[in-house]
Amino acid sequence: MSLDVLVVDDSPVMRRMVRRNLDLTGFELGEVREAKNGRDALDQLGEACVDLALVDVNMPVMNGIELIHAMKADARLCSVPVVVVSSEASAQRREEFTALGVGYVRKPFTPEDLVEAVIGALTGGEDGTARPAMAGSGPDF
Amino acid sequence: MELQDQLWRAVARTFECFCFLVPHEDAGERTTPEYATAAWLPFARVDGAEALGKEGSLTLRAEPELLQRALEGMLDDPTEVSPQDGLGELANVICGQVLGDVAPESVFDLGSPSALDGETPPFPAPASSVKAELVFDDGVIEVGLHLPS
DSSP: OOEEEEEEOSOHHHHHHHHHHHHHHTOOEEEEEEESSHHHHHHHHHHOOOSEEEEOSOOSSSOHHHHHHHHHTOTTTTTSOEEEEESOOOHHHHHHHHHHTOEEEESSOOHHHHHHHHHHHHHOOTTOOOOOOSSTTOOOO | OOHHHHHHHHHHHHIIIIIOOOOOSSOOSOOOOOOOEEEEEEEEEEEEOOSSOSEEEEEEEEOHHHHHHHHHHHOSOGGGSOHHHHHHHHHHHHHHHHHHHHOTTEEEEEOOOEEOOSSSOSSSOOSEEEEEEEEETTEEEEEEEEEOO
16 A cells, blocks of 8 residues: 655745655655645645645744644544645644644654654544555654 | 854755765865855744844855766756756755854745856845855865855
């Protein structure tokens, strides 16, 4: 079963980097979509749901926190696992991420860091059910 | 840890994670760097403790061969982005990392990276600057943290 992913970041360079790191993780990837801000992400999620969203925080138009709140308020999107991918490291932000029930990986990250955060998000859903989205026996480094 | 060391470590970690490049611990003897691409971005504290003042900026200047190697490590196809955009993104990540390390109780808004003319950013006008240089096999990169009075 492949993993459809939405990468949300205002930087096209970072979107490509996240995408490349996803390729390096060993996950079997389906469609990888890109959105340049939270509003763009919601528009895309209205067209097609995904198995995972990787979300930056600081973005124009609609930032990552606002996007996550909007997803949590939408019955169709509230169960989509989210990993915040950000250089934000303040204690306040980390507490906010925990309260929102989302994963977190700090930039800069290694593919191993990304794997750990993604697996945590995929297996730590509200129902506690692991989602069988990894290829074969999973990532192998 | 001194601010200069924190800057050095932030750049080293970013280059190691994203570009698979490791700086020399000992810079040794070398010629004066010829920086071809430079980026800066402003930041402003929006919440939390006043560890670094209200605002400031970070600069990043890189020699061309090193930047090219860095982009090759970061991306499948480094020709997809300009060296300026690539350096700007590295500056963004390094800035977030430094601020998080130096002022973990504060929340900052980071501006968008821009091309830098000269050595110091135009805004906000800095009163003090801390800089660190990192030497790699393929060249040198300089990071600067600039704070108003």
